[in-house]
Amino acid sequence: MLTLHNYFRSSTSTRLRAALNLKGLDYDYKAYALLKKETQTPDFLARSPAGLVPVLELDDGTALSQSLAIIEYLEEEYPDPPLLPADARGRARVRALAYMIACEVHPLNNLRVLQYLATQFDQDDQGKAAWFNHWVHQTFRPLEALLADSPETGRYCHGDTPGLADCCLYAQIWNNRRFKVDSSPYPTIERIFAALDELEPFRKAAPPEQPDAT
């Protein structure tokens, strides 16, 4: 049995839950309250020195970290259904869309960064929200263009099968909502989110559906 060490609101946790659900993989859910620094305990750090969620623990105790590395692992070990297209260029497109979110948006907007803005730069909620919104729009503008203009975009980010980019996009939108990001400039992204939100693997991965949701 797989054990997922995670937090309901963590966007990287949400994307991994969606991937696990799409693959039809069961897992034990272990929750860590980030605000209470529950990933900074000696126990957790022994498993994962970076002190970050999510961590996927395999049967034999091996702890895998970094959500995208874990999803690639799942794709290799449980190839059916695939989360990446069959052709190399399609895979490059899907990974690029996923990494736009994973490398350009999310790292700037996670909890520890927002905490740094508050403690070191004296930013209040408004300053943090302006920062959050800035980086979302910076990437969502080209992301919308890439999705709207490509014949490869289908019901989801790439064709009519949900995959890696959709996992990242779905999780990011939940984050955006917390910070009241205006989504009106992004009709294609919104359409894809609505389509994903109808699918049980995504719906089950959503933050409000988790046992530790507050």
Next chain:
Amino acid sequence: MLTLHNYFRSSTSTRLRAALNLKGLDYDYKAYALLKKETQTPDFLARSPAGLVPVLELDDGTALSQSLAIIEYLEEEYPDPPLLPADARGRARVRALAYMIACEVHPLNNLRVLQYLATQFDQDDQGKAAWFNHWVHQTFRPLEALLADSPETGRYCHGDTPGLADCCLYAQIWNNRRFKVDSSPYPTIERIFAALDELEPFRKAAPPEQPDAT
């Protein structure tokens, strides 16, 4: 012939140059001065709406973006020599090490973020350097632990063959040097960097070796 649209000092460009060199792939080098906003021209944006380097242009004009997506594409299309280990768990380890740098360090410390700190938070060079150093140490502490404690670490990040994690690490160290990051707490990382720096594919990828280096 491949065309690499990039910038000598860009860390994501450096990691991709290292990967191309390791694969023995030739490419036309096109330089874009980020400080002069040369990736914000209509021409460049038509190729790559995000306006970011690196972009790898294939023979037929297809433009691939996001350095890690491009490296995975190279790995699939030009598998020899491999940049990822043969076993799924090894690949998960190497990708996790690479993503620690690509998703936790680099996104916080690139040019546009430092510019935001200056213009919106009124940070001078000292404030920007403190920020840069903070996020490097935040990830380099666990990265050093993961590398130092694992029997899988060899001459390089994973065994004695340089790969994906090494490309990311090598590029990040060049960035760290510009911001005078104290590397003394990271003897394993320093040892690996020194070993990589002896290899021609890495040496040739280093920022000072590029035609647009200033």
